[in-house]
Amino acid sequence: MLNIVLFEPEIPQNTGNIMRTCVATNVALHLIKPLGFKVDDKTLKRSGVNYIDKLKWFIYENYEDFITKNTEGKFYFLTRYGHKPPGKFDFSNKDENIYFVFGKESTGIPKSILKPHLDTCIRLPMTDNVRALNLSNTVAIMVYEALRQQNYPDLFFDEPHKSKTEIEDYI
Numbered sequence: 001m002l003n004i005v006l007f008e009p010e011i012p013q014n015t016g017n018i019m020r021t022c023v024a025t026n027v028a029l030h031l032i033k034p035l036g037f038k039v040d041d042k043t044l045k046r047s048g049v050n051y052i053d054k055l056k057w058f059i060y061e062n063y064e065d066f067i068t069k070n071t072e073g074k075f076y077f078l079t080r081y082g083h084k085p086p087g088k089f090d091f092s093n094k095d096e097n098i099y100f101v102f103g104k105e106s107t108g109i110p111k112s113i114l115k116p117h118l119d120t121c122i123r124l125p126m127t128d129n130v131r132a133l134n135l136s137n138t139v140a141i142m143v144y145e146a147l148r149q150q151n152y153p154d155l156f157f158d159e160p161h162k163s164k165t166e167i168e169d170y171i
Helices: 012-025 042-054 063-069 111-120 135-149 164-170
Strands: 002-007 028-032 057-060 074-078 098-102
Touching: 002 012, 002 135, 012 028, 012 042, 012 135, 028 063, 057 063, 074 111, 074 135, 098 135
Parallel strands: 002 028, 002 098, 028 057, 074 098
Antiparallel strands: none
C-alpha cells in the first residue's frame, strides 16, 4: 500500500489538495503534528472538496509517534538533499507498505531525520531557478510514479461516472 506522510504541514490548501489526490488514488495519508491549521479548517475542506469522508488518514503527535506505529515497509524521503530521482527506485511491489515522507513547506524534513536514510532520499530533478516544487504537486508526481510502476492497481482508465454510450457519443 502506498502512504503519503506529511511532516508538520503548514498550508491547509496544500494538505487539502493532497487529501483529494489520496482519495483519487487509494493512498493513505499520515499527518505529523504540529499542523499549521485545524483539521476542521474551511480552507482544508474546500481544497479536499467532498472527498475527505472517503480518505484513509491518520494524525500523529510527533515523528516518534508515527515511527512507533508504522514499523513495516520502506520509507522514502523527498528532499532537496536527495541525489537520486524517483526512477532510480523500485516501487512496484503492491504488497509492500511504501511511505513517501515530505517535509513542511518552509523548511522541509529535519536533517536529523534524513541522516540515517540518505540512501532513500529522493529529489525531483529541476532547474536551478527554483528551490522546490509546490508540496501538493510533488506528492502527486510521486504517487503517480509509484502507481505507474504498479500498473495503476484498482484505478479506472475510463471515466467511471459516465455510461459507455455517453463516452462513445463524446468521442
